Amino acid sequence: MQRIVNRHQLNMPKLGLGTWPMLGDECTRAVTQALELGYRHIDTAAAYNNEAAVGEAIAQSPVPREQIHVTSKVWWDQLSPVKMRASFENTLRALRFDYVDLFMIHWPTQDWDLARTIETLVSFKEDGRARAIGIANFPLALLRQVVEVIQAPLAAMQVEYHVALNQAKLLEFARRHDMALIAYSPLARNKVSEMPEIRRIAEKHGVQPTQIALKWLIDQGNVAAVPKAKGRANQLANLAALDVSLDNEDYASIVGIAKNLRLVSPAFAPQWDDAA
Template sequence: MQRIVNRHQLDMPKLGLGTWPMVGEECTRAVVQALELGYRHIDTAAAYNNEDAVGQALAQSSVPREHVHVTSKVWWDRLSPADMRASFDNTLRALRSDYVDLFLIHWPTQDWDLARTIDTLVSFKEEGRARAIGVANFPLALLREVVEDMKAPLAAMQVEYHVALGQVKLLDFARRHDMALIAYSPLARNSVAQMPEIQRIAAKHDVPPTQIALKWLLDQQDVAAVPKAGGRANQLSNLQSFNLLLDDEDRETIAALPKDQRLVSPPFAPQWD
């Protein structure tokens, strides 16, 4: 299967390493280890307080920086142009890099000048310091405004997406507008391991339930996933999900699961579609 998502010149491995909530040496060790195992996609954010730890890992690793896709994000309270630029500069310093492969607005907010915020985001791409740009946690109506009305060249959106939360409308929008969809919390905060239907499919294939949930996502066109995994065994297991072959019965079982279990909706979240 294709292991790269290519949108807006964004060559992004479909399986990445999520780093939240790891910090410090724990995060550095996990990223170095993941790169040794073959990961080439690392997801971080200013709000995770671990960009410096990721930067340390990139410096320690024998894998050249240009061979690793790195995503980072600006927090919702830093979306004025000056604050965005300061946050972006801090991100690059922490990562010890003169560019980031993908830079996202982490969450939308209400008290903002959307046009100026998006113009600032686009400027990072125009300067070459962000190879690609995108957004996270934007509802469909806001995405339409940014992409269709403002013509922002977004390469990706990052949203919660897993076997228990459907994102059909956002995925359709992404495909129509040449965008990747990056699934965070792709294992539903490990609750997939307790789902009887996923357990039955896993037993049938003799693999952990997490591999079933991941492969369901990775099989989808233009979808990437960034599960957090600190230990070597979990990192390897996630990589091995590529070796699975789900059949029509498996996919039908997963399709029949309720798709309304949103796990991430903080007080500042937008009104979801």
């Protein structure tokens, strides 16, 4: 499987398994199955309430822990240093890990001491319990502050990204700073299967529309994707996307798709720069 490797020592498969909103035994079965099929990148978060289920699957798996990249995240209402440390401890306890491969701030918030929050995040990397650190759902201006002003050694950002949402400026920033951009909702909540341009390309290659959408992302430098997939057929289909070949005509068709479909914007979300 292709990997992203950068100066922050992030060594992460470009295709991962998203686990939201799976819970309990359903989540454990899905992760167990994914590991059996060859997935080595699992994405979870404290807010998903499934870290223990993910940890159970990994504890039961014959795949060595060090061969599995696991990302988790701290929720936006736990970003004071004391709460953040407690949340991180709870994450490690639920996962049954001594360390997590990538630990992220899940969403920015308001009325926070950004410097102290980032200092706390960096401390998890410095003590070795987070092999790498990152942020999710930060707009570009805030990301610049964290990386260029505070100079936090971020390895990755995670944002909504798919064929119908432009993230060009964030991707350019990621490449300039040797960061990975991890795409969540990479299938636009399966809306890609309804897009005429994607359907035409899929029919041309004899594959599924979701595979076209995933390969378009994975072919981009510094980009990884974490589609949620519970069933065996969908997990296998997503893995098979790695073997799809897109040509220049395909890329031109995808460029022509409108890029303003943002699907994840809760009430506490920051102000997005959708012109990016």
